[in-house]
Amino acid sequence: MEQWSWPPRYDESYRPEPGQRFWFPRRETMPAQERDEAILARIREVMAYAWENAPFYRRKWDEAGIHPSSVKSLSDFEKVPVVRKEELRADQAAHEPFGSYLSVPVSEVKHVNGTSGTTGRPTAFGISERDWRSVANAHARVMWAMGIRQDDTVLVASPLSLYWGSWGAYIGAERLGARVFPFGAGTPGQTARTVHWMRQMGVTVFYGTPSYALHLAEVAADEGVDPASLGLRKLFFSGEPGASVPAIRSRIAGAFGAQVYDSGSMAEVSPWMHLGAASDEPGVLCWQDLVYTEVCDPVHHHRVEYGAEGTPVYTTLERTSQPMIRLLSNDLTRWEAPSAARGRSYPFLPNGIYGRIDDMFTVRGENVYPSAIDDVVMAADGYGGEHRIVISRESTMDSLAVQVEYKDVPEPSLQAWAGGIAEKLRKVLGVGAKVVPVAHQTFDRTEFKARRVVDDRDLLRRLGSAS
Ligand code: 8LE
Numbered sequence: 001m002e003q004w005s006w007p008p009r010y011d012e013s014y015r016p017e018p019g020q021r022f023w024f025p026r027r028e029t030m031p032a033q034e035r036d037e038a039i040l041a042r043i044r045e046v047m048a049y050a051w052e053n054a055p056f057y058r059r060k061w062d063e064a065g066i067h068p069s070s071v072k073s074l075s076d077f078e079k080v081p082v083v084r085k086e087e088l089r090a091d092q093a094a095h096e097p098f099g100s101y102l103s104v105p106v107s108e109v110k111h112v113n114g115t116s117g118t119t120g121r122p123t124a125f126g127i128s129e130r131d132w133r134s135v136a137n138a139h140a141r142v143m144w145a146m147g148i149r150q151d152d153t154v155l156v157a158s159p160l161s162l163y164w165g166s167w168g169a170y171i172g173a174e175r176l177g178a179r180v181f182p183f184g185a186g187t188p189g190q191t192a193r194t195v196h197w198m199r200q201m202g203v204t205v206f207y208g209t210p211s212y213a214l215h216l217a218e219v220a221a222d223e224g225v226d227p228a229s230l231g232l233r234k235l236f237f238s239g240e241p242g243a244s245v246p247a248i249r250s251r252i253a254g255a256f257g258a259q260v261y262d263s264g265s266m267a268e269v270s271p272w273m274h275l276g277a278a279s280d281e282p283g284v285l286c287w288q289d290l291v292y293t294e295v296c297d298p299v300h301h302h303r304v305e306y307g308a309e310g311t312p313v314y315t316t317l318e319r320t321s322q323p324m325i326r327l328l329s330n331d332l333t334r335w336e337a338p339s340a341a342r343g344r345s346y347p348f349l350p351n352g353i354y355g356r357i358d359d360m361f362t363v364r365g366e367n368v369y370p371s372a373i374d375d376v377v378m379a380a381d382g383y384g385g386e387h388r389i390v391i392s393r394e395s396t397m398d399s400l401a402v403q404v405e406y407k408d409v410p411e412p413s414l415q416a417w418a419g420g421i422a423e424k425l426r427k428v429l430g431v432g433a434k435v436v437p438v439a440h441q442t443f444d445r446t447e448f449k450a451r452r453v454v455d456d457r458d459l460l461r462r463l464g465s466a467s
Helices: 025-029 032-053 055-064 085-094 129-145 164-176 190-201 210-222 246-256 370-378 411-429 456-466
Strands: 109-114 124-128 153-156 179-181 205-208 234-237 259-262 284-286 291-296 309-316 325-328 331-334 353-356 361-363 366-368 383-394 397-406 434-439 453-455
Touching: 032 055, 032 309, 032 325, 109 129, 109 164, 124 129, 129 164, 153 164, 153 190, 164 179, 164 205, 190 210, 205 210, 210 234, 210 246, 246 259, 246 370, 353 370, 361 397, 366 370, 370 383, 370 397, 370 411, 383 456, 397 411, 411 434, 453 456
Parallel strands: 153 179, 153 205, 205 234, 234 259, 383 453, 397 434
Antiparallel strands: 109 124, 291 309, 309 325, 309 331, 331 353, 361 366, 383 397
């Protein structure tokens, strides 16, 4: 296998010929069974390394009666207890600044990233130079599979802050040899400037969140610029569901006249692009030789059968500074077995990650994912660009309303328009939803990740607990 070692070591001068389909043909196309054997051996090395260097893991596994040498198969590995984000947060509070899962001397940490910290204590990512380089190499490889090449100019249009997403895209594009344009996002008035700079710089590839690409398309139109005239070839995304949600991806592809690629898992397990599309279709491959992904049942954390739904659990195979071993995502996806037809012998998530378990809600006994609602309303002709999903409680029953912006729908047709969307929602969700048309530009747009769900039941709960 090409450049497969522990600890990872990459030839930084390597780059395939532009016409070559695979960055590492052997690693990407080898029989899945053979790869699994190599992954098992690597997992044992990574676990032994963590046992030696990270008190966090030694404590955790001691308590569970697990020693790295007891993992003799990938089924044994399913017994290794999952790591939850709360544990990482608590461990960092007790062992500042990087937690007792930092497995290199603090002096080797050369890059600091972090979570935004909007909920709870922010978590710091302490990244060694070695890990920074392996992430760059991994991302270059996945971006290569998306068809990005040296002659592309890649716009990084997400906040250039603690957010791993932006830096991960940046270093991947740089390693691939493309021109990188770190314009960022999130400061007032920036989006209109982005449109003009994109034109001037001849940007051919966009990276950001799906919500931001849609916002950018709206702003371009307001500036009198047809987004399709900007010359983008490709857009790739991470951060939230969207690039694998049919209505969202077709809106983006249609607006820019370009191809759309999904990617992304969690910052903690960077290279987060280890879930990444290699074709202009919904879904992502699990690049198992970078980060080993197990789609698991959310209670026992054992792998579910291919074809079934579960929550991804991730194990980094190339990280030495803060290795993640069975990190629980609490996201939702469905996975499929590797298939030769896809060219790369990796498992596949045909709908990408479609939501978080926490964001799923239940209305009259039906589980509802916000992204399923997004898919229906954003497919409607006359959709005005934003919507909000409001869950409230009427007497003892939860009810669902969707406020949908409309554009170019004549007043007299509004009721019928809303009725049509409500009908589709009923079919897809299995429960009725009230659709309320609201004027275009009623809701704020986001330059990062969208928050469209308004849960009035939370308010009720808070009032309830206050009394
Ligand atoms: C559906 C992957 C990255 C760096 O872009 C990111 O957003 O990492 P972060 O801030 O740790 O957030 C991770 C969460 O974002 C995931 O647990 C998942 O809920 C969501 N997410 C990230 N990428 C996707 C996604 N949801 N599709 C994606 N492609």
